[in-house]
Each structure stands twice: as structure tokens, then as C-alpha cells.
Amino acid sequence: MEISPGHVAHHGAVSGVTGSCHELFADQHNSILIDCGLFQGAETSPGGRGGSSLEIEFDIRSVRALVVTHVHIDHVGRIPYLIAAGFRGPIYCSEPSAELLPLVLEDAVKIGISRDAALIEKFIGYIKKQLRPLPYNGWQPVIAEEGCRLDIRLQRAGHILGSAYVECEVRCPQVSGEVGKRRIIFSGDLGASNTPLLYAPKAPWGCDELIIESTYGDRLHQNREQRVRILQGAIERALADGGSVLIPAFSIGRTQELLYELEGIIHSQASRKHVPNPWRDLPVIVDSPLASRFTDVYRRLRTYWDAEARRLLSRGRHPLSFEQLITVDDHGAHDKLVAELANSRRPAIVIAASGMCSGGRIVNYLKAMLEDKRHNILFVGYQAQGTPGRDIQTYGPDNGYVDLDGQRYHIAAGVETISGYSAHGDQDDLLGFIRKMKKRPQLVRVVHGDDRAKAALKAKIEREGLAGSVVIPDLA
DSSP states (O other): OOOOTTOEEEEESSSSSSOOEEEEEEETTEEEEEOOOOOOTTOOOTTSOOTTOOOOOSOOTTEEEEEOSOOOHHHHTTHHHHHHTTOOSOEEEEHHHHHHHHHHHHHHHHHHTOOOHHHHHHHHHHHHHHEEEEOTTOEEEEEEETTEEEEEEEEEOSSSTTOEEEEEEEEOTTSOSGGGEEEEEEOOSOOOTTOTTSOOOOOOSBOSEEEEEOTBTTOOOOOHHHHHHHHHHHHHHHHTTTOOEEEEOOTTTHHHHHHHHHHHHHHHHTTOOSSOOTTTTOOEEEOOHHHHHHHHHHHHTGGGSOHHHHHHHHTTOOTTSOTTEEEOOSHHHHHHHHHHHHHSOOOOEEEESOTTSSSSTHHHHHHHHTTOTTOEEEEOSOOOTTSHHHHHHHHGGGTOEEEETTEEEEOOSEEEEOGGGOSSOBHHHHHHHHHTOSBOOSEEEEESSOHHHHHHHHHHHHHHTOSSEEEOOOOO
């Protein structure tokens, strides 16, 4: 098949919201990948591969570089398999992502491939040699062939620390556009406005083609003040019956946002000296070694925090290391804590991975506590189809059941969802990203969403006339 300069092929995050991987061609023989992520839940690759069968299915002989928008596993989880397939090109990402990526991939290799220390060390060595950290807002040449070149620029995406959307410029005589130049933007995951710790994404000047995510393309979030009130109310209701609150959360991004907001609630409640105060001495437990390591990196990279967060630091506040925060690393301590919280009336907030309840320590808490009505599960992030999190979210309010590690558990615990705590922008955020462009795209490709979300966002873009045409692409 003849491939023209500027051609985009999709290798994931088209039939759903996971497995992000897109390929941009500078010419027939030279391309770059934007992300190389893991499929989760019931979602699979074009060839039907899911989370347990991850070999790279597409031809990588033309791939000269990988660009990572951010380090969530659904955007980077197939990188070990990309390297196993022979990829040795540069891996471009933001400077914070360059610190976080080796931690994410080390954990991914331990869980999905091998616990062999020598093999893991060898793999991480490859990663570190291939990493090319980039500052935001600076152009980087990636492909420079006779007659054709491709440059990239990273801009803040406001999704998690280090997240970026990618501006790509293809210059080639065969490219349609101004003097053989075409600007193509990959949104990665765009954050919501006013997200804790992070600068909000700023819309680019414009582009010819936009590949945009649509996770929440069919709905609106509560504003931040509403989110905090709902979070506080949900936890206080949950604590009223003497149980604990379990919050499944991704180790990076969501966990740190929650800690930031919980510290704010605890600080605001500190003046209630002589009235009942459920927040006084309430343990906030992060039971995830990986989340603890990420939180340490977040603290170290405070120069990338937004102005609000830095003001708190200047006032002596510590939003990611406050007094009531407890971290659990040792597995023995984890087992002991699960048993204690399941069998006592000691209230606590527990934040643990994985965010979709498909593995990790949260599963042990769920097994021990789902069938007890004193406890509560609080969802603060998207739950993909086919994950235990989606089943609990869907069937829990009707006292249904969920299967965990091959065993069925009936759901007596309370279940509540706060959609506004997603690290993804809502429909208005996504539309605003396009509305604010000076040069509107000729073509928008809507990816990374359920069918309903993609269709709703496509319809809105068309109704407002924000692009020349809008398509929902097929895989590859």
C-alpha cells in the first residue's frame, strides 16, 4: 500500500479507551509512534490481543522514534514488547515523564513479563539509554530525510504530571498544505480545567489535523468546588456506619490529586475543636508501593506544580505529605491492615491501585470488605468495560455481584461514583481545546472513547462547525 506523507495509522484506543498507539508517517519508509499502550478490560488490539497477549502486531521497520504523551499504562504498557520486537530508537517525552517512565515500566515488567532482576535491569537500561527528555514548547527534529522532515513539540496537557499533547509538523513536497507543510496534533489525554497541582492545558494556535481523545466526550464534570463538596460528603456518609472507604485509584495522577484535596478538607476542618469531627485523626492510607514512589517524585518535581500548589508550600502546608497520611509498602503490613480494617470498626480512607480493580492491592481489600455493608467503595475515575471496577460500579447499587480472581463476591458495601474527579477533560474542555484555536483543523479524528462518547463529541464538533470534517477512524 502506498503511504503518503502525513498519513496516520491507528494501532489502539480506537475501539475503546485503552491501548493508545498511533503512527504518523513522514514518508513511505519513515514514521513515529505516538504512545504504545496496554489494552485493559475487554478491549483488544486489531488482532484480538488483550492485556495478557501483547506482542507487537504491526510492522515497526519504518518507526524511527516513539513519543510518549504521558506515563499511564494504557499509553506506555506495550513499550517492553516494542523493545522486544527490536525497536532501539529514541523515546521522546517531557522532563517529568522521563523520571516517571522507568518506574512505570519496571512495575509493568514485574507484573506482566518477569520478576527476574537481571532481565528487568537490562530492560530498564535500554529505556534509560533511549529516553530523550524534552522541555515544553520547543521544537525537536525527529526525522530528516532527503526532501522530507518531521519535527515535534510538546505542550502541557494538564492530565498528570508531565503529560503533553504533541504538535507534529511534516514538511514534504507531496504534503498538501502551505508550502508542503502539514501540522498534525495528537491530544494524548487532555486534563480538566482547574485540576489540582497541574497547569491547565492551553490550546495551540492551530493545526491541519487533530487526533483528539473522547473519554468524557458525552458528559460534563462538576466544577472543582462541587467535586470537593461531593468528595467530603461521600466520605462522611461512608464513615457514619463505622466502616472504611476504599478508593481504587491509579498510582500516578489520581492518587496525588486525591491526597491534595483530602489535605485541603482536613485543613479546613481543623477549626472544629468542640464539635464531632469525623476527620480528626482519620487515617488516609496509600497502600501501594508504586504510588508512594510516584508521590515522592511528585514532591521532588514541585517546580512543575501550578501556582496554587506552590502557594500552599510557601504557607507551610504539605499537600502530599500531611500528618494523617500513612503509606504501606511491605506486603506483610498490607495483609495485616486488610484484616484489621475488615474486622474492626476503625474507620479509614484507603487509596490503592489498580484504578479499575483489575489487579493490585485494592483487590485484596475488595475481597475482604465487599460483602460487609459497613464499608464503601468510592470510584473517582473511568472504569473500562470488562473490568471488575465497571461491574462493581454497575451492579453494586443493586446489591449484585462481581467475580474477583475466579471467585464470586456479592456486593453489600455501598458504592458511589464521583465523575468530576476524572483526570480527563469533559466535553466542554475538549470542545474548548478546538474552539480556542486560531486556525481550525481541516480534519478531526475522534479516538479514545466508548462509542457513545465518540459519537457525541463528533456531533458537537460538527454542530459548532469547528472542523472541516470529523471522522471516527477504524483500527489501523
